[in-house]
Amino acid sequence: MARPPKLALPLREGVAASALACPPGPWPLVLDYLAERLPLVTRADWAERLRRGDVLDDQGHALAPEALYQPHRRLYYWRWLADEPEIPFEAQILHLDEHLLVADKPHFLPVTPKGRYVRETLLTRLRRATGLADLSPIHRLDRETAGLTLFSVQPGSRDAYQRLFRDRAVEKVYEAVAGWREDLSLPLSLATRLEEHPVDFMQMRTVDGEPNAFTHIALIERLGPTLARYELRPHSGVKHQLRAQMDSLGLPLRGDRIYPVLQPVEETPDFSRPLQLLAREIGFVDPLSGATRRFRTGLRLADIA
Structure with missing residues (x-):
């Protein structure tokens, strides 16, 4: 049996509705299915969400705690965490x-x-600020990294921009603060092979x-006897590439x-000690207009971390 098409539901505090397919199964109530399928939320919490009208069927109707389970349909709910940590820094829309x-x-x-994060994320904050429900990241930055992040506004043109990153057709420039080695000759181009650690998966x-990770490293300035500011230009997009490669240099x-x-x-989190890595500039040829586009961050790294 074919499921009905997904509903276009409004944002709630910037959070888009999540859809959950209902397979055949033994659950008497919707509540029974939710509590088993998504156990990180307690059964009591799911019951409260149902009482509030925060779980909808595939017609957009709110379901009560005693609603019977029916297979071959979708349920919709909005993710919410009661103890989500607050991030006391604001994002800025540049374009x-x-x-x-x-x-x-x-x-x-x-x-x-x-x-641990739903509302305290860049995507949710931007959706809340703009009302753009289809907003979606074109690429990602680590949570600890600051700087430029690009988002697609509409699904129809999303793949054209994502393809730029897949094809390595984007010029990315980062700044970083790290230690200093007198014996290291700069600038240098580093080509290494990075793989996930078999034990510490992070x-x-x-x-x-x-090699699968390529980065050009140059000195911007010395920051005293033991620190320096570097310009990093990655030519690939391996997980933690800049962090892992700089560490490999000591x-x-x-x-x-x-x-x-x-x-x-x-x-x-200790907000007084941010990772000293900043996505400073990004440039590319726009896949829709053919125009050359370049953006630069308004943020700066501290001289001493």
Whole structure:
């Protein structure tokens, strides 16, 4: 049996509705299915959401806690976390047209909802500020990294912009603050192979083999006897590429809690020690208009981290 088409539901505080397919199964009530299928939310919480009208059927009708389970349909709900940590920094919209939004992401703010964060994400904040329900990231920055982030405004042109990143047709320039080595000759072009660590899955490690991560590294300025500011130009997009490659040179970025040693997750982040990595500039030929486009961040890294 074919399911009905997905509903276009309004944002709630910038959060888009999530759709959940209902397979055949033994659940007497919708509540039973939700509690088993999404156990990170307690059964009592799901019951409260149903009482509030926060779970809809595929006709857009609110379901009550006693609603019977029916297979071959969709349920809709809005993600919400009661104990979501607050990120006390604001994003700035630098550019907005009918196809593209460019924003400055502050340190510590995730780009998309995941884990402990739903409303305290760049995507949710931008959707709330603009009302653009179809807003979607074209690329990603780590939560700890600040700077330029691009979003697609409408689905019809999204793939054209995402293809720029897949085809490495985007010029990306970062700044970083890290240690200083007198014996390191700069500028240099670094080509290494990075793979996920077999134990500490959050980390990438340098291994033998054909390079898959390419970065040009140049000195911007010395910041005293032990620190320096660097310009990093990645020509590929491997996970944690800049952080892992700088660490491989013995120059882990200031404020990095993943390299060289993975630190435990903080219940309350230390906002006074941000990762000293900034997506400073981004340039490309617009796939729709053919015009050359270049954006520059309005943020700066601290001289001393």
